[in-house]
Amino acid sequence: MPSFISNFKKRLRLPRMFFRTPSREEQIHGGPPLEFERPIPPAPWRGIAVSITIIVIAATAAWEWHARALGYAPTLNENDDLWTMARRRVQPESIVVIGDSRAWFDVDLDEFQKGLGERPVQLAAPGSTAWPVLEDLAKDETFHGTIICSFVPMIFFAPPGSPPMVRIEKCVKRFHNQTPAQRASEYLGIWLEDRVAFLKPDDLSLEGLLNELPIPNRPGARVPPRFPPYFNREDRERRARMWEKCADPNGALAKKIQQIWIPLFTPPPPPSYVPQDIFMAKMKDGIEKRFADVTAAVEKIRARGGKIVFVRFPNSGGLRELEDKLTPRQQNWDPLLQMTHAPGIYYSDFPELSGFNCPEWSHLTAGDSVEFSRRLVLHLREALKMPATQ
């Protein structure tokens, strides 16, 4: 019976050199014979390579054209590296915006710079709680700047291991452990995302498209909630602006996102494997611990000369009703300010901040965010006891 090698050689009709016995000179190291040299399947490789290159370039160009035809344009994507890039800009006396996506969408950095005298660093992130960033800044002994912290109770009190915690913890971890290779990839990624429209992991990637398949789930399945599709652009400073397509509250995209917020902001049923009373007690303990931790962190920053102000950004429609019902301000906003002795700005307390409508119920349009920021800055100056002349 022919050996595997000889059989293989015959089938491939390889030149003899691939399986030759090595000469004495080649065995200078006394090593094994070179019969493991990899065979190359005989095929017209040059023609294949040229054909593949043409097909892939054509398919990529067609996909890019399709993406642009759908209204997508090149923009940066939110990720750990972009966040890390912003975090590196934090100086000891910086003004830093932290928290969830409302601060990410609704804060206009130009207006803040005009009003506060310094350009803030945007560290708020979509679907993220403020706590891990606040904790990180409190641990940074050099930091004694100003923190503008967005407050959405459902996200602010997210328990450890939940998506709002995990998402931002990854960013903080990346900031502390980013390798030179990851840093280089970050710059290359930005270069590409600035030029290519189809680089939208939420919508136009394989995973994004698979997520859109209308396949019903099993009854009773505890599947993760859906997240909103792409609806914003982002720049190098991490300033998010709502996509024009979403700015119409009666548009299909805004309506679709409105219906995604409702289940996302509705507390999931307790896990089946933990008795409900124990689960509720755990949640209560978790919220109390978060209050205590935040208070300690705020005191630590304040002891170094830093300042913090909490801000409740606008929401609208059904989401506002849901939040007001599930997380009334008396149960979380008021105790937070009381415990931390920090100033707070609740948008609905001020008529000039209340008249804004969020098309998809949770964020302001790009245009409204500029006007809102201009008005908010006056309140921030007052809350931070900044001199009126500046």
Next chain:
Amino acid sequence: MLFNSLTFVVFYVIVVTLFWTFRGWQLRKNLLVVASYIFYGAWNPPFAALLFSTTAMDFWLGRQIGKAQGQSAKKRWLVASVCMNLSMLGFFKYGNFLLQNFQWLLARVGIIYQPPHLDILLPVGISFYTFHSLSYTLDIYRGVLKPTRSLRDFILAVSFFPQLVAGPIVRAGDFLPQLEHPTRLKPNQFLWGVALMTLGLFEKIVLADTLLSGPADRIFGYAGPLVAMDSWAGVLAFAGQIFFDFAGYSICAIGTALTLGFHLKDNFRFPYAAIGFSDFWRRWHISLSTFLRDYLYIPLGGNQVRPFRAALNLVIVMFLGGLWHGAAWTFVVWGLLHGSYLVIERVLRIFFENKTWAGHPLTRVVAGFATYGAVCIAWVFFRASDFTIASRMLTGMFGGHPNGDMILTTRELLQIGIVTIGVIAMHWTMRDESFETAVMRLPAWAVTTIGAFMAFAIIFTQGTSNAFIYFQF
């Protein structure tokens, strides 16, 4: 630096262009040394110094073994090399694990000891490059390799960037001879190397990261009981993920090396079509299994000893193989399970090997699926972060949680099913041949279509640069 990162694309293009532009062979080798250290240092620059120091020590110890007169003198130098390498590995990889177990043991006899937690950062790929380096002194001691005179060549053999951090474990004896003569640019070899890189990236980015890793992570991270379907789906997803992740890396490494004119051996040979566990280990992580066979199993006596001792040897080897993967008892149990599988297979062979039905195709298929099932059960311990999760998963898999939770979407279940059936079908189709032979049988238009599909799928998928699983080892 990850193969599936933009940094690597730029790095690779620069290195391969310079490599084939440079005329001198010595210059090319110098380039590869510098490139390999940049590749490694891009993860954590100080650890490049550690890599260099262990390599230089083994180079010197190899020369001492080569020069030593008499077996006992050689053995002393070998022991020094083994101790140096294993103590380095032990400190970085097993330091905290050993301290925790020491603490547990003392607590059993009533002594309360609180060891300091060593804040040790594990150098990426330390298990791999330690074995690359160790193979050199071991082979010199065994008399199958002569010490090289060039420190630069040895540095390159240990740190050659395609295989540096996640294998295959390339022995110095396989690589050093390739440094003797200049490699020549052969267009077909180069293009085949690029094709292998594309295949490897497709396996990693599309199959492992996009289609399988999410459901596997959710299932193994879930704190509650799961119904049998979700438990099995999670395990099958992980079985596919780890194969595509690690085989993908190995294929990328082989392809990258080939574009530079170097030949690395196969690390996988359609393992999910294995019939029996010895067959599985001839197909899965071949460079590790042959390393353990040659440097541990055979020196222990292999199967040339009494049956009980041979079985014990197998278990010892697989125990250490499990521990090599990570400093946790779950890895040890995974290794011991495979050791037990191998012993059981030997016993079964004694009784059934000569039966006529043993060679029947149906028996072989049943045995193949039984092997796959047992391998999947072992994967539970490999993936679970502790025994509570492992035990909950196994209970779920065997119907212990009929009222457990269902947490996978129907779409994810379909994804896992399709990929699993696909990988098993592919492995069974190609189990008795090489990948190259399978490609050879295809017409050029089919190769073009598949290649274009994979390349476009990589672009289309927009990977997230997830690290390869085996980086942590």
